[in-house]
Amino acid sequence: MIFATVGTQGQFDRLISTVDRWAGVNGRADVFAQTGPSDYQSEHIRTERFIDPTEFRNRVEAASLVISHAGMGSIITALELGKRIIVMPRRASLGEHRNDHQLATAKRFAQQGRIAVAFTEQELVDKLDQLQVFDKTERLSAQASPDLISTIRTFIESGQFRSESRNASL
Amino acid sequence: MIRIPVVSRQTLLNNSMPQSRSVRPKLLAVSSGGGHWVQLLRIKRAFEDCEVTFVTVHQSYRAQVSDHKFYVVNDANRWTKFALLKSACQLAWIIWNEKPDIVVSTGAAPGYLALRFGRMMGARTIWLDSIANVEQLSMSGDRIGRCADLWLTQWPHLARPDGPHYIGSVL
Numbered sequence: 455m456i457f458a459t460v461g462t463q464g465q466f467d468r469l470i471s472t473v474d475r476w477a478g479v480n481g482r483a484d485v486f487a488q489t490g491p492s493d494y495q496s497e498h499i500r501t502e503r504f505i506d507p508t509e510f511r512n513r514v515e516a517a518s519l520v521i522s523h524a525g526m527g528s529i530i531t532a533l534e535l536g537k538r539i540i541v542m543p544r545r546a547s548l549g550e551h552r553n554d555h556q557l558a559t560a561k562r563f564a565q566q567g568r569i570a571v572a573f574t575e576q577e578l579v580d581k582l583d584q585l586q587v588f589d590k591t592e593r594l595s596a597q598a599s600p601d602l603i604s605t606i607r608t609f610i611e612s613g614q615f616r617s618e619s620r621n622a623s624l
Numbered sequence: 625m626i627r628i629p630v631v632s633r634q635t636l637l638n639n640s641m642p643q644s645r646s647v648r649p650k651l652l653a654v655s656s657g658g659g660h661w662v663q664l665l666r667i668k669r670a671f672e673d674c675e676v677t678f679v680t681v682h683q684s685y686r687a688q689v690s691d692h693k694f695y696v697v698n699d700a701n702r703w704t705k706f707a708l709l710k711s712a713c714q715l716a717w718i719i720w721n722e723k724p725d726i727v728v729s730t731g732a733a734p735g736y737l738a739l740r741f742g743r744m745m746g747a748r749t750i751w752l753d754s755i756a757n758v759e760q761l762s763m764s765g766d767r768i769g770r771c772a773d774l775w776l777t778q779w780p781h782l783a784r785p786d787g788p789h790y791i792g793s794v795l
Contacts, residue, residue: 507687507688508688533795561758598793610670
């Protein structure tokens, strides 16, 4: 099962149509896509414009691969559930977002090696063709970094911001 | 952007909880949808000792925090003035009613508004800038620095001596 998702903010048919064509060429009948507010008529994949957060999580859990825009909701959920994820950033110049922050996010995460990034449709097809080159992603723990949690907790309790961690970070 | 007069700023960094309470402090956790919400959920363990109320923009998120009080406000960003105004009214009403001791947000526009209203009501405020802001802080993040008592970024290269500070990320 492959799950493609583009979030709720706007259509991202460039991603959906690429996945649709790829599924057609490769005879994959197990692709489901959440398309956002899009009128794209898919030929080879099942689509739904919006799904609720519970179904979203279930779909990610059931998938062996997630393909998504470079939105943090999708990326974090995939990593939490230990799923391989390929992201393609939305581009402002193509009217896919207000700005190019997804491009920056994708680049930074790709450097960390935690996710695969396709900057173009062709790169997405190439990455899908080489599915087997991915290793299984390591499951992310269910919570944020312990330092971050304890800093916020301490601040809530006392209004104090631990100066030792502050110094350590500078 | 709506200008909100800052009525009172003397509540900065009290050493004890605002108003001594034997009960658990009231915490309002606010975010917009998608990644902002997912990030808020990833720090919720830090709120364990508080009475937590969540505020977000989709009714469908309620099931993920079913043990807590939950409000939905209008989704808004700084490009949609009317939606932003509606969102501001709803948040003002919620904060007036809840009178939280602490307001926490992971962004974006509704969180910014919540921090400003919370500040006016004497709450301690925490802003965790989204991990999606890799190259620069979000605009509301940059503005919010001036009214967040604790201002955090999730990227070390964005940290500055006077804030935002980097302690770690939600990943």
